Amino acid sequence: MLLFDNIAKAAKDFFVEETSPDGPSVAAPRSLPGQPTPTFSGGSTSAAFQAAPLLTQPEQRHLDHIRQLLSGDGKDFMAFTKMVTSLQASGLSGPILYQTAFNAFAAVTSLELPALLKSAEQFELKLTSDRNSILERHREKVGEIRIPNVPPSPLVQLQQQEQQLQTGLADLARQLEEAQQRLLAVRQELQQQQQKATAALASYELAHAAAAAELKAHQQAVQAFLLK
Template sequence: MEIFDKLSNAAKEFFIESEDGQNAAPKPAPVPGPSAAPIAGSPMPFAPPAPPVVVQAEKRHLDHIASLLAGDGKDFGAYIKMAKSMAGSGMSGPLLYQTAFNVFSAVNGGSAPALLASAAQFEQVLATDREKVLARHREKMGEVTVPGATGGPVVQLTAQEKKLTAELADLTRQLQAKQQQLVQTQQQLAEERQKTQAALASYELANSAALTELQAHRKAAEAFLNTGGAAAK
């Protein structure tokens, strides 16, 4: 019958995949690389980039997750492979999972509670691994400090950013102080120029008045003396 042919093909594919998985050497879990973080406070105008939009996981992450879910061929991971194989043959719904369990139980002798417990263990493995990755991510982003640990690129660049920002702020304060000194000097210079020009103007007035008075008296005396002198002679 067709249904038995499908079950036979699915079981055959499952055992071939299981043997290949057992013969393959386990791959070491790659360490996730640091993510870029935007740099703020730069001297030049800088617009932080938008958060990255990831629509597909990287192969190294997929391989890492696969290594976490690699079991002994008698767990929930093997059951999932068998169910997927049968789904490829056209089965679906409750019949798919019931049939897959029947075949899985006949091959491995497992019970439903043990199979579900295996699934819970895998979920816990994923949750624990995620916590480790998030802790490492926070460390890389500089959100937490680990004593004795060498900071990654994000931590180092953040420190450099803070240093440059502080230096720029100090230079800005120095520039503002120099600008204030310049304004004060210009004000003093303007006042001294006014005083000097006013002193010159005052002197010119005094000099002009004295000269005018002197010339007037000289003319009067000259006229008198010339007249008187002429009469005396």
């Protein structure tokens, strides 16, 4: 009787979703038996970006996106997984869990196993297609690819500004190096001209002193010999 009570409870949970004043409740993802809890790394695919901290819990907006992506008509594989989750919460596990869930689900929906597996493949394709689209958008967002007719993302615009500033700094550094070289050349020429000017003055002083001494000597000789 306990098994039938569990099946009845699972069927009730399958058709009736709990609600709250803020709207439908969203259950946290639960791993299947023996399946590890996934972790997500926020690292960028570009080597230019530093890896983000390791994530162990996705953002609510991503959970909502995936939940919307996997929403169905109540007669598909995702509805079946809800039945499995309900029975698992009641204590069932292993083959008996899935066999019981399938029997109850088939009784309610008249869905056969091949159609159920086909539905699972369709949801898997939806997940794969959605992830490919997200990855393409991410690569465009970080500047790895360009999508025609799509304006650059804010991140790409910042990258462009960074590159322009780096180019400007490199140009300023080159100009500074050239100015330093010119300054060195001017200083060398200035030193040479100062040395030439000092040498010229010293040469003049020597010539002037010699001429003055000779003039003085002749003047004294005239005064001594001719003024008697």
